[in-house]
Amino acid sequence: MKVLVAVKRVVDYNVAVRVKQDGTGVELDNVKMSMNPFDEIAVEEAVRLKEAGKASEIVAVSVGPQKATETLRTALAMGADRAILVKTDAKVEPLAVAKLLKTVVAEEAPDLVILGKQAIDDDSNQTGQMLAALLGWSQGVFASKVETGEGMLTVTREVDGGLQTVELKLPAIVTADLRLNEPRYASLPNIMKAKKKPIAEKTPEDCGVDIAPRLTVLKTEAPKKRGGGVKLASVDELIEKLKTEAGVL
Amino acid sequence: MTTLLLAEHDGKLLSEQTARTLAAAAKLGAPVHVLVAGAGVASIAEAASRLDGVAKVLVADDAAYAHQLAEPLSALLVSLAPNYDALLAPSTANGKSVMPRVAALLDVMQISDVIAIDGTTFQRPTYAGNAIETVTSSDPKLVVTVRGSAFKPVGEGAASAPVEAVAAAGDPVLSRFIKEELDAAERPELTSARIVVSGGRALGSKEKFEELILPLADKLGAAVGASRAAVDAGYAPNDWQVGQTGKMVAPDLYIAAGISGAIQHVAGISDSRVIVAINKDEEAPIFQLADYGLVGDIFTILPELKDKL
Ligand SMILES: Cc1cc2nc3c(=O)[nH]c(=O)nc-3n(C[C@H](O)[C@H](O)[C@H](O)COP(=O)(O)OP(=O)(O)OC[C@H]3O[C@@H](n4cnc5c(N)ncnc54)[C@H](O)[C@@H]3O)c2cc1C
Numbered sequence: 001m002k003v004l005v006a007v008k009r010v011v012d013y014n015v016a017v018r019v020k021q022d023g024t025g026v027e028l029d030n031v032k033m034s035m036n037p038f039d040e041i042a043v044e045e046a047v048r049l050k051e052a053g054k055a056s057e058i059v060a061v062s063v064g065p066q067k068a069t070e071t072l073r074t075a076l077a078m079g080a081d082r083a084i085l086v087k088t089d090a091k092v093e094p095l096a097v098a099k100l101l102k103t104v105v106a107e108e109a110p111d112l113v114i115l116g117k118q119a120i121d122d123d124s125n126q127t128g129q130m131l132a133a134l135l136g137w138s139q140g141v142f143a144s145k146v147e148t149g150e151g152m153l154t155v156t157r158e159v160d161g162g163l164q165t166v167e168l169k170l171p172a173i174v175t176a177d178l179r180l181n182e183p184r185y186a187s188l189p190n191i192m193k194a195k196k197k198p199i200a201e202k203t204p205e206d207c208g209v210d211i212a213p214r215l216t217v218l219k220t221e222a223p224k225k226r227g228g229g230v231k232l233a234s235v236d237e238l239i240e241k242l243k244t245e246a247g248v249l
Numbered sequence: 250m251t252t253l254l255l256a257e258h259d260g261k262l263l264s265e266q267t268a269r270t271l272a273a274a275a276k277l278g279a280p281v282h283v284l285v286a287g288a289g290v291a292s293i294a295e296a297a298s299r300l301d302g303v304a305k306v307l308v309a310d311d312a313a314y315a316h317q318l319a320e321p322l323s324a325l326l327v328s329l330a331p332n333y334d335a336l337l338a339p340s341t342a343n344g345k346s347v348m349p350r351v352a353a354l355l356d357v358m359q360i361s362d363v364i365a366i367d368g369t370t371f372q373r374p375t376y377a378g379n380a381i382e383t384v385t386s387s388d389p390k391l392v393v394t395v396r397g398s399a400f401k402p403v404g405e406g407a408a409s410a411p412v413e414a415v416a417a418a419g420d421p422v423l424s425r426f427i428k429e430e431l432d433a434a435e436r437p438e439l440t441s442a443r444i445v446v447s448g449g450r451a452l453g454s455k456e457k458f459e460e461l462i463l464p465l466a467d468k469l470g471a472a473v474g475a476s477r478a479a480v481d482a483g484y485a486p487n488d489w490q491v492g493q494t495g496k497m498v499a500p501d502l503y504i505a506a507g508i509s510g511a512i513q514h515v516a517g518i519s520d521s522r523v524i525v526a527i528n529k530d531e532e533a534p535i536f537q538l539a540d541y542g543l544v545g546d547i548f549t550i551l552p553e554l555k556d557k558l
Contacts (some may be wrong), residue, residue: 011376013512013513016379016512017376017377017379017380018379019379019380025380026375026376026379026380038494093358094349094358094359095352095353095356095357095358095359098353117494118494120376120377120493120494121375121376122375123361123362123374123375123376123377123493124359124361125345125349125361125362126349126352126359126361127349128349129319129345129346129347129348129349129350129353130349130350130352130353131353132319132350133323133349133350133351133352133353133354134353134354136421136423137423138320138423138424139319139320139346139350139423139424140424141319141345141346142342142345142346144487154427157342158342158487158488159342159343159429159488160341160342160343160488160496161259161431161432161434161488162429162430162431162432162486162487162488163429163430163431163487164316164426164428164429164430165426165427165428165429165430166318166424166425166426166427167424167425167427168423168424169422169423169424172423172424177487177494178477178480178481178490178494179480179481179487213358214357214358214386214387214388215358215360215384215385215386215387216384216385216386216387217382217383217384218370218383218384218385219382219383220375220380220381220382220383221380221381221383222379222380222381223374223378223379223380223381223519226519226524226538226540228536228537228538228539229524229539229540229541229542230540230541230542231531231536231541231542231543231544232541232542232543234543235543235550235553235554235557236557238525238541238543238554239554239557239558241541242502242523242525242541246502246522246523246540246541248444248501248502248522248523249469249502249558
């Protein structure tokens with residue numbers, strides 16, 4: 001089984017993101033960037049499938065600027081075999097990313113594509129589902145467990161109220177949720193090895209995909225700030241405040 | 250101009266998320282049709298027809314929709330789409346699974362997790378709620394998911410909208426339902442509860458979580474939430490996770506016990522009316538947004554709070 005994993009370069013999850021004064025977006029200068037945490041889980045799952053003898057080859061793909069090669073190197077260091085960068089400095093919406101990934105799927109013919117369930121920058125939670133739609137493939141999104149079978153996958157999904165298990169016909173799309181696995185840290189020898197693994201580059205034009213955004217962002221604002229409250233001395237005082245001042249009990 | 254809203258239900262009851270999404274749909278200013286898709290869902294359709302602001306209920310009663318699988322459900326929505334200018338669903342696990350599929354099939358860029366609508370502009374949180382974007386769409390149709398906690402549910406009346414059966418759109422049979430393991434719904438639902446009690450890593454074990462958090466929640470008639478750390482450690486089930494990548498809550502009262510207040514957790518609670526934090530570290534970030542803070546040990550404070558209520 002050949003596996004494709006999609007990875008995105010995003011602001012590191014530890015960074016406290018600030019909105020620009022002029023409302024045109026968020027401060028991205030000199031901010032630490034990392035692989036989207038859900039994509040790390042996706043890569044880890046692919047690597048585990050390979051280690052278990054279920055996957056034959058892992059191709060990592062990213063849509064983004066030249067610097068996204070760093071993210072791809074991380075995927076290679078974790079265990080992907082080679083990588084593809086669809087290079088663009090433009091802001092690419094999930095629909096366009098899905099269209100670009102579709103062209104990569106057409107070339108690479110994987111049996112399974114694993115993506116993170118959402119990117120922690122735009123929080124859209126769309127790309128995997130959109131790719132499944134454009135390919136006419138089955139989807140197992142928000143996966144917390146993946147088991148392989150003959151021509152199919154069994155995926156356990158995190159849904160409202162608990163877990164749902166579905167069987168997917170291959171080829172299929174899986175998106176990773178937090179509990180799917182705990183991603184490894186790449187070892188130093190593997191980081192060194194990853195430097196020699198190939199990264200192919202192409203552009204959205206090469207793919208023949210129009211990536212013009214469909215949404216216009218009119219402004220970006222900081223959320224209403226909650227005023228920090230008071231510290232109370234005792235449980236009695238808390239109950240009193242909740243009953244009288246706040247009126248919530 | 251008509252809006253189609255995908256009803257959220259569990260096969261037995263209509264979820265309150267539908268009434269909340271209706272409130273959002275009303276802001277588009279067009280008549281709203283509600284689609285109830287499932288197997289044996291006549292009573293759910295009837296319940297939907299009584300919600301304020303529903304012009305018509307469409308029922309697709311077919312085994313293919315019994316488990317809300319995205320492949321057949323998106324095909325159904327796409328078959329109905331020519332009659333609609335906007336397709337909406339709540340940002341539930343189902344909505345998030347189905348709607349992007351619909352959007353891609355219609356060549357539309359979905360607007361995810363909307364928290365406010367003003368005519369043709371939409372507000373949505375990004376970066377764990379640290380940046381609120383106001384967007385408009387240039388697509389010929391809208392596909393939108395709605396964060397229920399940002400909208401008050403519409404009311405319910407006696408007048409019922411007409412209920413009309415619609416044909417199933419065929420099942421591509423790409424996936425098959427195997428099983429479901431759902432918690433017995435003995436407590437209020439997290440995303441619509443009036444009070445939420447959440448526990449964090451500090452609980453230390455599943456036993457302690459159950460011993461300290463659950464009785465307090467039950468005494469308050471509250472829903473139970475958890476931080477990711479508590480869920481990852483197995484103290485609480487997955488779907489109790491509150492935060493950026495879990496559930497968004499907006500209760501009147503949110504009690505965070507032994508939770509530090511990481512950005513990702515705070516993203517899910519900042520619309521709560523009153524936040525109470527109990528933490529032994531007085532520097533914990535959760536105190537920056539809590540209305541009332543108690544610095545101290547949850548192992549003594551939680552039982553005391555329960556007993557004194
Ligand atoms: C991609 C991604 C997505 C994430 N999504 C979410 C999400 O949706 N929701 C979420 O919650 N997190 C999420 N996280 C995790 C988040 O970053 C934090 O790690 C997590 O919220 C921490 O949980 P916690 O507050 O329970 O644990 P900790 O940060 O370890 O805090 C424990 C707190 O308990 C206090 N404490 C310890 N003992 C006691 C005691 N006896 N009495 C009182 N207080 C005590 C400590 O002072 C501390 O403040 C996500 C992370 C990533 C990378």
